[in-house]
Amino acid sequence: MTMTTISINGQRLWQSLMDLAKIGATPKGGNCRLALTALDGQGRDLVTGWMRDAGMTLRVDQVGNIFARRAGRDNDLPPVMTGSHIDTQPTGGRFDGCYGVLAGLEVMRTLNDHGVVTEAPLEVAIWTNEEGSRFLPVMMGSGVFAGKFPLETALNARDHDGKSVADELAAIGYAGPDPVGGRPVGAYFEAHIEQGPILEHEDKVVGVVTGSLGVRWYDVVVTGMEMHAGPTPMPIRRDALYAATFLLQSVIGIANDNQPHGRGT
Incomplete structure (x- = not known):
């Protein structure tokens, strides 16, 4: 069997997206699952349950980032990582962020289906408060992981009601024990839904990011x-x-x- 004969189960991926979309569903068909709310906790529970069902081992760090690992032949190698986030804007869509996480999970499920063992371990990441709708700064979990700001800055951030990230992580059960960052990553890939109209305008199915918005x-x-x-x-x-x-x-x-x-x- 060659890798070219392997393709993901599109219907399974779609169903996972639709099942997650039921949590925090809005009347217009979108989602409201703000970071570290009870609904975000339910979404995390659902997705991490799927990850465990796929045989992955989970770690949660001190800012609530989740890393689900599929072992490789040489687990001393740095992991090849993919992922995104599952928190949403107040009037967010079903796919923003969620697609990157669940597409990564679908890759793991597909590798399991075909009995493929990779050389390096693979990981799917769920980053905390990527949207920044409830707590600032935005891209919080990934920002601390990358060393862009201190852990204390993130944990002490408060929403409009005065609730802190630290307290809300504890409330939903995702105040993890692991240090944030400080470990090698072999490569990181993120599949995402385009935020603008360019692909549709140019009648393209997929594009590769070449820059980031400033x-x-x-x-x-x-x-x-x-x-x-x-x-x-x-x-x-x-x-x-x-x-x-x-x-x-x-x-x-x-x-x-x-x-x-x-x-x-």
């Missing part, structure tokens, strides 16, 4: 005077909204002048 935010206050009523002549008005419209046009103009990569919102 964002700058500006808060601008335009101050005018309340003298917009009929008696005030146009030349002496100080209309703040009118002035702001020039800024709005400039933002779009700057983006248009920096194509194809410029964006302005």
